[in-house]
Amino acid sequence: MEGYSKDGRKLRPRRSAGPRSEEHGAPKTERKSFGGRKTYGDRKPEGEHRNFGERKTYGKPGEGRGGRPGARPYGKSSGRPGAGPFGKPRRRDADEGINRMISRRREEGGGRIPSTEIPAPKDEIRLNRYIANSGVCSRREADTLIQAGVVTVNGEVVTELGTKVNPLKDEVRFNGERLKGEEKVYIVMNKPAGYVTTAGDPHADRTVMDLLKGCTARVYPVGRLDKATTGVLMFTNDGEMAERLTHPSYDKKKIYQVGLDRPLSQEDFDAVLSGITLTDGPIAADELEFIDEGDHRKLGIEIHSGKNRIVRRIFESLGYTVKTLDRVYFAGLTKRGLKKGEWRYLNEGEVNILKMGAYS
Numbered sequence: 001m002e003g004y005s006k007d008g009r010k011l012r013p014r015r016s017a018g019p020r021s022e023e024h025g026a027p028k029t030e031r032k033s034f035g036g037r038k039t040y041g042d043r044k045p046e047g048e049h050r051n052f053g054e055r056k057t058y059g060k061p062g063e064g065r066g067g068r069p070g071a072r073p074y075g076k077s078s079g080r081p082g083a084g085p086f087g088k089p090r091r092r093d094a095d096e097g098i099n100r101m102i103s104r105r106r107e108e109g110g111g112r113i114p115s116t117e118i119p120a121p122k123d124e125i126r127l128n129r130y131i132a133n134s135g136v137c138s139r140r141e142a143d144t145l146i147q148a149g150v151v152t153v154n155g156e157v158v159t160e161l162g163t164k165v166n167p168l169k170d171e172v173r174f175n176g177e178r179l180k181g182e183e184k185v186y187i188v189m190n191k192p193a194g195y196v197t198t199a200g201d202p203h204a205d206r207t208v209m210d211l212l213k214g215c216t217a218r219v220y221p222v223g224r225l226d227k228a229t230t231g232v233l234m235f236t237n238d239g240e241m242a243e244r245l246t247h248p249s250y251d252k253k254k255i256y257q258v259g260l261d262r263p264l265s266q267e268d269f270d271a272v273l274s275g276i277t278l279t280d281g282p283i284a285a286d287e288l289e290f291i292d293e294g295d296h297r298k299l300g301i302e303i304h305s306g307k308n309r310i311v312r313r314i315f316e317s318l319g320y321t322v323k324t325l326d327r328v329y330f331a332g333l334t335k336r337g338l339k340k341g342e343w344r345y346l347n348e349g350e351v352n353i354l355k356m357g358a359y360s
Helices: 091-110 127-133 139-147 239-246 266-274 310-316 348-356
Strands: 151-153 172-174 186-191 220-222 230-236 254-260 276-278 281-283 287-290 298-303 322-330 343-345
Touching: 091 254, 091 287, 091 298, 091 322, 127 139, 127 151, 127 172, 127 239, 139 151, 139 239, 186 348, 220 239, 230 239, 239 348, 254 310, 266 287, 276 310, 298 310, 310 322
Parallel strands: 230 322
Antiparallel strands: 151 172, 186 230, 186 343, 220 230, 254 298, 254 322, 276 281, 287 298
């Protein structure tokens, strides 16, 4: 029965309460989902399923989303340099590209692992080697100390190069302090940006030594990475090993991942490989690759030169600015498993490989 409210609005008639379920006598009706679609559980006929991970396409081939002319196809790059699907960075492509370079270098190096065992230490070794093994300096620097007359053997000053000593019997002193054969320590770090590579610099705000918390051994960095460069950095108190890894005559390879401010032209790509001349002489990359085919600002470069800031200077000489520089490989070592600023001790197998010089 119709009625009116106090404010004059017409009231709608109430619906009578009826049975709510089939067990109370409600008529059975066919259920449909919203919009009349098939209910959950209905399946497509055999052969109409998409494979896992397969995307549905929209529109005809060559058309954009929904078939609109000129629209960007579903899942395609926006066209910006370095962009992937939906404009996201192509980080995965670059990572895969640089990892291929590392794998090739390791495979080549692994094929040259000598079958002979590491020779046992001799009763007598050269004095400069003993000093280097004590963690004071490299063998070459030890020669300078010997000639300067600041090294004594059993109380007598020794200035002759090539002098041999017995590590178990002879007493060697440097500036009056007795040198002892320290336990050799080998460390690899994933260096972050903003840290100076030095064992001690009173003018530096932060050095890589600040990151070696928990390491009680007296170690120093092997080689140098400039403040803005990240990646593989080794530490040791083995002076002989440090010299072997850094001296140009040992031809130790390094691989860097480079990010430039603009795409590298093919002409400049060829020039880096064939060789260019810098202020301190000619230089050429051992290998150079575009590690992301969709972004020619990202490269992998392999080089063995130990000249200061050599990778940056190569590209700067051609008019490019190096935005990011990350060393991903050094003499067989990588930063795998290490976050920026983290470090770990090398295991016995890695140390043996370094001693044998299996990886260049």
